[in-house]
Amino acid sequence: MCRSIKTLRPPVTEQVGDDDIRAAALQYVRKVSGFHRPAAHNQAAFDEAVNAVAAATHQLLADLVVRGSGARRSA
Template identity: 90%
Template sequence: MCRSIKTLRPPVTEQVGDDDIRAAALQYVRKVSGFHHPAAHNQAAFDEAVDAVTAATTQLLANLVIRGTGTRRSA
Protein backbone atom coordinates (compact mmCIF):
# COMPACT_ATOMS: atom_id res chain seq x y z
CA MET A 1 0.00 0.00 0.00
CA CYS A 2 2.62 2.54 1.01
CA ARG A 3 6.00 1.62 -0.36
CA SER A 4 7.90 4.15 1.74
CA ILE A 5 7.02 2.36 5.00
CA LYS A 6 9.89 0.05 5.86
CA THR A 7 9.68 -3.31 7.61
CA LEU A 8 10.23 -2.78 11.33
CA ARG A 9 10.73 -6.32 12.59
CA PRO A 10 13.95 -8.24 13.11
CA PRO A 11 15.94 -9.54 11.37
CA VAL A 12 15.00 -7.10 8.58
CA THR A 13 15.53 -4.11 10.89
CA GLU A 14 17.46 -4.72 14.10
CA GLN A 15 17.27 -1.32 15.77
CA VAL A 16 13.71 0.04 15.83
CA GLY A 17 12.90 2.98 18.04
CA ASP A 18 9.73 4.81 18.98
CA ASP A 19 10.50 7.45 16.32
CA ASP A 20 10.63 4.77 13.61
CA ILE A 21 7.26 3.36 14.67
CA ARG A 22 5.64 6.81 14.82
CA ALA A 23 7.05 7.74 11.40
CA ALA A 24 5.56 4.59 9.88
CA ALA A 25 2.20 5.33 11.55
CA LEU A 26 2.27 8.88 10.22
CA GLN A 27 2.98 7.65 6.68
CA TYR A 28 0.13 5.15 6.93
CA VAL A 29 -2.39 7.76 8.15
CA ARG A 30 -1.26 10.21 5.47
CA LYS A 31 -1.76 7.58 2.78
CA VAL A 32 -5.15 6.40 4.03
CA SER A 33 -6.52 9.91 4.64
CA GLY A 34 -5.09 11.45 1.50
CA PHE A 35 -3.81 14.39 3.54
CA HIS A 36 -0.14 15.22 3.99
CA HIS A 37 -1.07 18.09 6.28
CA PRO A 38 -4.71 17.98 7.44
CA ALA A 39 -6.78 21.15 7.80
CA ALA A 40 -7.20 22.51 11.30
CA HIS A 41 -10.70 21.02 11.61
CA ASN A 42 -9.27 17.54 10.87
CA GLN A 43 -6.07 17.81 12.92
CA ALA A 44 -7.43 16.16 16.09
CA ALA A 45 -8.80 13.16 14.17
CA PHE A 46 -5.53 12.87 12.24
CA ASP A 47 -3.42 12.99 15.43
CA GLU A 48 -5.68 10.44 17.16
CA ALA A 49 -5.29 8.07 14.23
CA VAL A 50 -1.49 8.42 14.28
CA ASP A 51 -1.47 7.70 18.03
CA ALA A 52 -3.72 4.64 17.58
CA VAL A 53 -1.64 3.21 14.73
CA THR A 54 1.55 3.86 16.70
CA ALA A 55 0.15 1.99 19.70
CA ALA A 56 -1.10 -0.91 17.58
CA THR A 57 2.24 -1.19 15.78
CA THR A 58 4.18 -1.12 19.04
CA GLN A 59 1.96 -3.89 20.43
CA LEU A 60 2.27 -5.95 17.25
CA LEU A 61 6.06 -5.74 17.18
CA ALA A 62 6.31 -6.55 20.88
CA ASN A 63 4.21 -9.69 20.46
CA LEU A 64 5.75 -11.11 17.29
CA VAL A 65 7.70 -14.32 17.75
CA ILE A 66 10.66 -14.42 15.38
CA ARG A 67 11.00 -17.84 13.78
CA GLY A 68 14.10 -19.72 14.77
CA THR A 69 14.65 -17.71 17.92
CA GLY A 70 11.47 -18.47 19.84
CA THR A 71 11.73 -15.05 21.42
CA ARG A 72 9.71 -11.91 21.17
CA ARG A 73 11.10 -8.57 20.14
CA SER A 74 11.99 -6.43 23.13
CA ALA A 75 9.93 -3.24 22.86
Protein backbone atom coordinates (compact mmCIF):
# COMPACT_ATOMS: atom_id res chain seq x y z
CA MET A 1 0.00 0.00 0.00
CA CYS A 2 1.19 3.53 -0.76
CA ARG A 3 4.38 2.43 -2.43
CA SER A 4 5.14 5.96 -3.57
CA ILE A 5 5.38 7.24 0.02
CA LYS A 6 9.05 7.46 0.91
CA THR A 7 10.49 6.59 4.31
CA LEU A 8 10.85 9.79 6.33
CA ARG A 9 12.94 8.63 9.27
CA PRO A 10 16.71 8.84 9.55
CA PRO A 11 19.06 7.54 8.39
CA VAL A 12 16.96 6.82 5.30
CA THR A 13 16.02 10.50 4.94
CA GLU A 14 18.14 13.02 6.85
CA GLN A 15 16.24 16.22 6.13
CA VAL A 16 12.47 15.96 6.44
CA GLY A 17 10.38 19.08 6.03
CA ASP A 18 6.74 19.93 6.40
CA ASP A 19 6.29 19.55 2.63
CA ASP A 20 7.59 15.95 2.77
CA ILE A 21 5.24 15.08 5.62
CA ARG A 22 2.25 16.73 3.96
CA ALA A 23 2.95 14.95 0.66
CA ALA A 24 3.08 11.59 2.42
CA ALA A 25 -0.14 12.36 4.30
CA LEU A 26 -1.88 13.42 1.10
CA GLN A 27 -0.75 10.26 -0.70
CA TYR A 28 -1.99 8.10 2.18
CA VAL A 29 -5.41 9.77 2.30
CA ARG A 30 -5.73 9.50 -1.48
CA LYS A 31 -4.97 5.79 -1.32
CA VAL A 32 -7.30 5.05 1.58
CA SER A 33 -10.18 7.16 0.25
CA GLY A 34 -9.80 6.14 -3.36
CA PHE A 35 -10.03 9.79 -4.43
CA HIS A 36 -7.24 11.68 -6.14
CA ARG A 37 -9.31 14.83 -5.90
CA PRO A 38 -12.46 14.59 -3.80
CA ALA A 39 -15.76 16.11 -4.83
CA ALA A 40 -16.62 19.46 -3.26
CA HIS A 41 -18.94 17.83 -0.73
CA ASN A 42 -16.05 15.62 0.49
CA GLN A 43 -13.29 18.23 0.41
CA ALA A 44 -13.53 19.25 4.09
CA ALA A 45 -13.36 15.63 5.29
CA PHE A 46 -10.46 14.94 2.92
CA ASP A 47 -8.51 18.02 4.08
CA GLU A 48 -9.17 17.22 7.74
CA ALA A 49 -7.86 13.69 7.23
CA VAL A 50 -4.69 14.97 5.51
CA ASN A 51 -4.10 17.38 8.40
CA ALA A 52 -4.64 14.64 10.99
CA VAL A 53 -2.29 12.22 9.25
CA ALA A 54 0.35 14.95 8.88
CA ALA A 55 0.08 15.80 12.58
CA ALA A 56 0.37 12.14 13.56
CA THR A 57 3.40 11.79 11.30
CA HIS A 58 5.07 14.83 12.88
CA GLN A 59 4.46 13.31 16.32
CA LEU A 60 5.72 9.90 15.27
CA LEU A 61 8.94 11.27 13.81
CA ALA A 62 9.50 13.43 16.89
CA ASP A 63 9.05 10.45 19.21
CA LEU A 64 11.10 7.87 17.31
CA VAL A 65 14.41 6.84 18.77
CA VAL A 66 16.74 5.66 16.03
CA ARG A 67 18.91 2.78 17.17
CA GLY A 68 22.43 3.86 17.91
CA SER A 69 21.67 7.56 18.04
CA GLY A 70 20.47 7.58 21.65
CA ALA A 71 18.36 10.67 21.05
CA ARG A 72 14.92 11.48 19.81
CA ARG A 73 14.60 13.10 16.47
CA SER A 74 13.15 16.58 16.21
CA ALA A 75 10.78 16.96 13.29
